[in-house]
Amino acid sequence: MQGASRRIGGTMEGTDDEKGVAMPGSTDSSTKTMGVLTVGGLVVxxxxxxxxxxxxxxxxxxxxxxxxxxxMVATRST
Structure with missing residues (x-):
């Protein structure tokens, strides 16, 4: 089960593929796009x-x- 936690011996163990909940407008692709635009803007x-x-x-x-x-980088979920 992707992104789920499971109980083992009374403790919660999360899987490695948990990403959390992304805030609207700050997904990985939009953050990368903003980074590219910022670097491109610097060049221009x-x-x-x-x-x-x-x-x-x-x-x-x-x-x-x-x-x-x-x-955007500071507020994105990791």
Missing amino acids: VTAYTAVLGSNGWLWFGWVVLGLITLG
Whole structure:
């Protein structure tokens, strides 16, 4: 039985495949997608800065995206 616990000798023993309950919006695939978007955004903002000069709003947007990604990583179930 996947994800179930069983009682052995008066103690509860969980199986290794227990994942817990994922919060809506923070599943493994969405967290990985946000990570890819954050890294891709860093590449784009860095390239823009190198070619056309610095734009504070782009860096601000990237920092906000990074913080959202970190929040998703911190709140996902393990």
